[in-house]
Amino acid sequence: MSNLDQIAKLAGFSKATVSRVLNNSPHVSPETRDTILAIMKQLDYVPNGNAVSLSKGRTLQIGMCAEGINEAMLPFLNSFVETASQNGYQTIIYTSGGDAKQELKAFEELRRKRVDALVIITCVNDHALLGSYCKYGPIVSWQRMELPEIRSVAMNQYDGYKLGVEHVIEQGCTRIANVLGRPSSMNTLSRLAAYEEMMKKHHLPIRHEWSLTGIYSIRDGERVVRELLLGGGEHPDAVLCANDLVAAGLLNEARRQRIRVPEDLAIVGFDNTELAHTLGITSIDNPIAAQAQNAFYLLLGKLNQAESVQQKLQFSLVKRVTT
Amino acid sequence: MSNLDQIAKLAGFSKATVSRVLNNSPHVSPETRDTILAIMKQLDYVPNGNAVSLSKGRTLQIGMCAEGINEAMLPFLNSFVETASQNGYQTIIYTSGGDAKQELKAFEELRRKRVDALVIITCVNDHALLGSYCKYGPIVSWQRMELPEIRSVAMNQYDGYKLGVEHVIEQGCTRIANVLGRPSSMNTLSRLAAYEEMMKKHHLPIRHEWSLTGIYSIRDGERVVRELLLGGGEHPDAVLCANDLVAAGLLNEARRQRIRVPEDLAIVGFDNTELAHTLGITSIDNPIAAQAQNAFYLLLGKLNQAESVQQKLQFSLVKRVTT
DNA sequence: TTGAAAGCGCTACCAA
DNA sequence: TTGGTAGCGCTTTCAA
Numbered sequence: 001m002s003n004l005d006q007i008a009k010l011a012g013f014s015k016a017t018v019s020r021v022l023n024n025s026p027h028v029s030p031e032t033r034d035t036i037l038a039i040m041k042q043l044d045y046v047p048n049g050n051a052v053s054l055s056k057g058r059t060l061q062i063g064m065c066a067e068g069i070n071e072a073m074l075p076f077l078n079s080f081v082e083t084a085s086q087n088g089y090q091t092i093i094y095t096s097g098g099d100a101k102q103e104l105k106a107f108e109e110l111r112r113k114r115v116d117a118l119v120i121i122t123c124v125n126d127h128a129l130l131g132s133y134c135k136y137g138p139i140v141s142w143q144r145m146e147l148p149e150i151r152s153v154a155m156n157q158y159d160g161y162k163l164g165v166e167h168v169i170e171q172g173c174t175r176i177a178n179v180l181g182r183p184s185s186m187n188t189l190s191r192l193a194a195y196e197e198m199m200k201k202h203h204l205p206i207r208h209e210w211s212l213t214g215i216y217s218i219r220d221g222e223r224v225v226r227e228l229l230l231g232g233g234e235h236p237d238a239v240l241c242a243n244d245l246v247a248a249g250l251l252n253e254a255r256r257q258r259i260r261v262p263e264d265l266a267i268v269g270f271d272n273t274e275l276a277h278t279l280g281i282t283s284i285d286n287p288i289a290a291q292a293q294n295a296f297y298l299l300l301g302k303l304n305q306a307e308s309v310q311q312k313l314q315f316s317l318v319k320r321v322t323t
Numbered sequence: 324m325s326n327l328d329q330i331a332k333l334a335g336f337s338k339a340t341v342s343r344v345l346n347n348s349p350h351v352s353p354e355t356r357d358t359i360l361a362i363m364k365q366l367d368y369v370p371n372g373n374a375v376s377l378s379k380g381r382t383l384q385i386g387m388c389a390e391g392i393n394e395a396m397l398p399f400l401n402s403f404v405e406t407a408s409q410n411g412y413q414t415i416i417y418t419s420g421g422d423a424k425q426e427l428k429a430f431e432e433l434r435r436k437r438v439d440a441l442v443i444i445t446c447v448n449d450h451a452l453l454g455s456y457c458k459y460g461p462i463v464s465w466q467r468m469e470l471p472e473i474r475s476v477a478m479n480q481y482d483g484y485k486l487g488v489e490h491v492i493e494q495g496c497t498r499i500a501n502v503l504g505r506p507s508s509m510n511t512l513s514r515l516a517a518y519e520e521m522m523k524k525h526h527l528p529i530r531h532e533w534s535l536t537g538i539y540s541i542r543d544g545e546r547v548v549r550e551l552l553l554g555g556g557e558h559p560d561a562v563l564c565a566n567d568l569v570a571a572g573l574l575n576e577a578r579r580q581r582i583r584v585p586e587d588l589a590i591v592g593f594d595n596t597e598l599a600h601t602l603g604i605t606s607i608d609n610p611i612a613a614q615a616q617n618a619f620y621l622l623l624g625k626l627n628q629a630e631s632v633q634q635k636l637q638f639s640l641v642k643r644v645t646t
Numbered sequence: 647t648t649g650a651a652a653g654c655g656c657t658a659c660c661a662a
Numbered sequence: 663t664t665g666g667t668a669g670c671g672c673t674t675t676c677a678a
Contacts, residue, residue, distance in 0.1 A: 014665045049437035051655035054373040114372035136406045218601040374671035632653045
């Protein structure tokens with residue numbers, strides 16, 4: 001493995017000049033540049049990334065923090081990784097499995113200067129604690145946060161959820177249930193607020209036992225059918241789901257139980273993923289890839305002390321056969 | 324931001340001693356250690372990751388190369404990231420979007436010592452070219468490779484596919500179609516070989532127009548129904564799918580077209596993912612998470628010049644309602 | 647047990 | 663346009 005020193009010696013120039021060639025400095029004569037480039041090629045030279053990072057004080061690496069990666073995050077992840085890459089940044093994944101200690105390691109890596117910035121997909125630590133890491137570098141979040149220091153690129157799901165509630169009401173549903181994710185996350189609270197407002201506006205009854213939380217996956221969705229639709233008493237005639245996975249599980253199990261969709265039960269997903277399209281699930285479109293781009297450019301802006309232009313985004317409802 | 328030098332000065336010891344404390348060297352007296360640790364805590368000190376990497380010549384980072392991340396890779400990705408993390412290694416994602424030039428950047432990062440090793444999920448460059456990067460660090464692959472230098476942790480799908488073909492034949496199917504992924508990948512070839520062998524063994528006709536390639540996603544699976552099952556003439560009575568996504572698309576579209584499953588058409592997926600479970604798709608179980616662990620330990624072994632123990636793995640068929 | 651000093655490989659400032 | 667040199671922050675031998 002050759003290094004700058006060797007190149008400099010062989011070419012008969014100083015390390016400084018070789019470094020200039022490496023960094024495309026205009027202050028190098030064409031002949032000198034050619035000579036040096038030739039030697040580099042000959043020795044199969046590439047600069048050592050760690051040395052560059054140490055010297056420059058920047059790694060061109062961005063950390064991505066999540067409990068674990070699932071389908072719902074894929075559009076965000078792919079879009080972020082690609083956007084970053086186009087701008088010369090690599091993405092390091094830190095998954096915590098929901099362990100707060102483990103999660104904190106990602107933030108420590110920011111402090112240790114292994115990454116220049118951090119993007120949170122989901123996090124479990126106290127937000128204020130995480131916010132204290134902002135002094136080590138820019139942090140942005142997908143998950144909505146309670147602090148001003150860590151901006152979130154996610155949209156206020158209040159607006160999106162309202163579309164869903166409005167839609168099933170228009171379809172004639174009156175007994176509307178919510179199947180939600182993390183119990184007291186901002187998204188859940190926003191959705192509940194939208195739900196309650198719409199229900200009140202239309203003078204429909206709000207039944208708290210029809211708002212379930214902690215539902216995330218296909219299997220969770222299947223379980224919901226048993227909890228919400230198979231017991232005695234009155235059943236909901238519409239369910240708004242935490243995401244399309246849940247909606248898929250719900251739909252599948254409902255059909256298995258001979259519940260007619262949408263006649264007896266309307267189902268609305270969230271995010272409008274490929275899965276919703278495939279299974280014909282009505283879903284609320286959430287422009288996730290664009291949010292990831294916003295996230296990256298927000299970080300890049302802070303890294304370069306420049307203002308970054310953010311795309312304006314909005315929700316929309318895609319009606320399919322489940323409503 | 325404090326550094327080693329400041330800690331050393333404040334503590335009244337040399338940098339060497341401070342470094343020893345950092346690296347848990349036994350050659351430090353307890354009192355010295357305590358003093359130094361106290362100062363570190365007081366100054367909120369953490370070592371600079373880049374400096375450590377440069378000095379040690381190792382980054383504790385492993386690159387992961389893929390065209391893009393999709394659901395099928397998630398179990399591998401999550402398992403790999405977690406296993407790596409447990410062993411002190413972080414994972415950097417490099418996606419190429421199928422662009423060979425872009426993909427090569429991941430391998431250049433190995434050469435530049437930004438990562439200690441590389442794991443290939445999928446790659447598009449010439450294998451021999453990629454193999455030439457082995458001199459810069461260990462490389463292992465999930466996708467099967469044609470070179471001995473880059474070992475693959477994937478299993479020979481010949482064995483798995485045979486289970487599938489055998490199964491549908493046992494169910495009484497005779498007109499068996501294959502829906503495959505990358506046209507001339509080793510997996511596709513292995514599957515075709517298994518198919519042909521089983522068909523010959525049972526004296527069943529092999530119809531090459533019933534072997535489709537380049538099918539990956541749910542939507543692709545939906546398309547297959549139109550191509551394979553809706554035209555005039557004879558139709559297959561069983562389809563073995565590239566993966567569970569394809570099987571899901573196929574199943575869904577078949578039902579939409581009023582094709583009875585499994586009476587008129589048996590469907591077998593591959594990988595036995597959550598989706599297959601949910602939709603009740605018979606699938607061939609592929610222990611992917613374990614393969615990811617094998618991949619990591621293979622790399623770790625080479626990094627530490629030690630032999631690594633590999634888990635022995637095998638396929639199995641999970642029968643559900645689509646056969 | 648501790649310290650001095652020579653790396654690790656590159657950047658960037660100041661002179662020339 | 664080029665070179666000298668002092669960093670960047672930590673590790674690791676060699677001596678003491």
